[in-house]
């Protein structure tokens with residue numbers, strides 16, 4: 001019973017989410033293969049062979065896979081995946097885009113956002129914005145699933161010594177083309193990997209005021225997140241959204257500033273170890289999940305906290 | 310160009326579901342139902358394409374119980390031209406939904422199919438991608454902007470690090486993200502008019518698709534409840550707690 005994991009990468013470095021997928025896979029089987037499909041992506045394969053627990057790395061290096069277009073990638077992964085018992089990708093936007101297409105080609109369903117492995121065919125996953133946890137048994141021959149990175153620790157990036165197998169198969173569906181990307185640049189840690197997150201909501205009032213959180217985040221080595229309302233209002237870019245339909249995070253410390261705590265927001269952060277909420281409305285639902293609530297005007301509280309650190 | 314839009318009947322997004330005491334499923338008795346929010350965005354996008362003269366006809370499809378007619382009527386009131394209900398009281402898993410939609414696509418031959426990116430009940434985020442696979446069409450998932458030019462579609466997608474733009478050959482599949490548009494409300498005259506728009510009902514059997522179970526739901530449990538903690542009243546108290554009690558800074 002071998003497992004195929006689809007590596008998350010940007011053709012240069014292996015993304016941390018892959019390491020969480022390796023841990024999830026290791027709870028099912030010890031035979032774990034990682035597919036690195038991309039363009040000029042040898043460096044990623046070189047990193048993947050070192051991951052503890054990985055027994056083989058499949059390298060498919062071809063311009064058709066450079067931008068991870070699902071139309072091309074799915075044909076490759078379905079062809080390879082037919083020989084595996086499980087095909088797994090982290091539940092990132094790349095994994096969510098690709099894997100259901102693979103599942104349909106294999107005539108199976110996908111189990112989305114798995115947070116726990118109960119056995120080789122039975123898994124737990126949140127439904128209804130995390131307000132219920134379903135335990136689901138797969139009846140399909142091949143289990144295709146995305147795993148939620150917050151549900152599994154990262155495997156060690158060093159210590160392994162897998163071999164690389166080159167995959168020649170070329171699939172170019174020729175129906176889609178990459179035009180461009182605008183990626184947010186930040187020196188801060190990625191939201192999904194950060195140990196501390198400071199998030200702002202509609203209460204921040206405008207985009208400029210997020211500078212208050214930036215300063216606090218700098219001192220804490222934190223990432224900065226946001227509620228959907230803050231993103232919709234144009235205060236900050238969309239990739240900062242935390243929640244049911246944004247990013248799912250579980251840092252050691254989550255500081256929610258001017259966020260009311262709608263169920264869709266809670267769905268994305270309530271597994272954080274320690275939650276601090278700063279909100280001027282003492283009835284705000286965010287306080288029902290906060291370890292430390294502070295009823296205060298954020299424009300006084302945040303600078304005061306900043307000054308203390 | 311004909312546009313096909315899917316709308317799913319789900320629990321209203323404001324309702325916090327409860328798990329049944331026997332842990333067999335969530336309790337949907339007497340719960341307010343509505344159109345999945347991402348499907349509202351899909352309908353709105355189709356209507357805007359029609360208003361811009363790009364789309365000529367909007368066909369709205371829902372799969373589920375008889376009551377899903379309500380969501381189809383809502384879409385018709387918002388500007389869709391006709392509806393198709395694929396009626397079934399069985400639990401329709403995503404792959405089955407995608408197979409049924411493939412039949413509708415074969416029949417209707419749309420230039421564009423718009424689905425929500427995610428149904429807020431199952432939180433699956435997979436039906437659109439599966440439909441794309443089964444029809445061999447390209448997919449523009451998690452779309453925040455859609456532009457039609459000749460026989461090509463430009464889709465800007467919300468991805469983890471920012472935004473990505475792809476060009477797709479038509480016919481194509483789009484799944485909507487929240488910032489694609491802001492849906493309008495249906496006016497009373499349009500709600501009245503929608504009652505007279507055509508709505509056809511079909512069954513999975515008639516479409517020749519077997520409703521097969523790919524998964525078995527063993528248990529549904531409430532998530533670990535988080536207890537509310539304490540309220541602090543000063544910055545000194547907060548910093549002290551974070552340093553010495555929680556030990557996180």
Ligand SMILES: Cc1cc2nc3c(=O)[nH]c(=O)nc-3n(C[C@H](O)[C@H](O)[C@H](O)COP(=O)(O)OP(=O)(O)OC[C@H]3O[C@@H](n4cnc5c(N)ncnc54)[C@H](O)[C@@H]3O)c2cc1C
Nearest residue numbers: 201202203227228229243244245246258260264265280298
């Ligand atoms: C399908 C769907 C998916 C969604 N997905 C997400 C998601 O992924 N993530 C998400 O976050 N939301 C999501 N939402 C939206 C969600 O329902 C809420 O609308 C949103 O989270 C509210 O954001 P907010 O808390 O910033 O704004 P509000 O609810 O407006 O709260 C602002 C808060 O700031 C406080 N405040 C104002 N001024 C100050 C001040 N000076 N000092 C201190 N406090 C102040 C107020 O007391 C208030 O509590 C989704 C909604 C839908 C329908």
Ligand SMILES: Nc1ncnc2c1ncn2[C@@H]1O[C@H](COP(=O)(O)O)[C@@H](O)[C@H]1O
Nearest residue numbers: 315316372424425427428433434435436
């Ligand atoms: N039963 C259904 N009826 C109509 N549309 C559906 C149904 N199931 C899924 N969809 C569409 O597929 C999208 C994604 O659903 P899912 O993959 O279940 O998260 C939804 O937003 C709908 O547009």
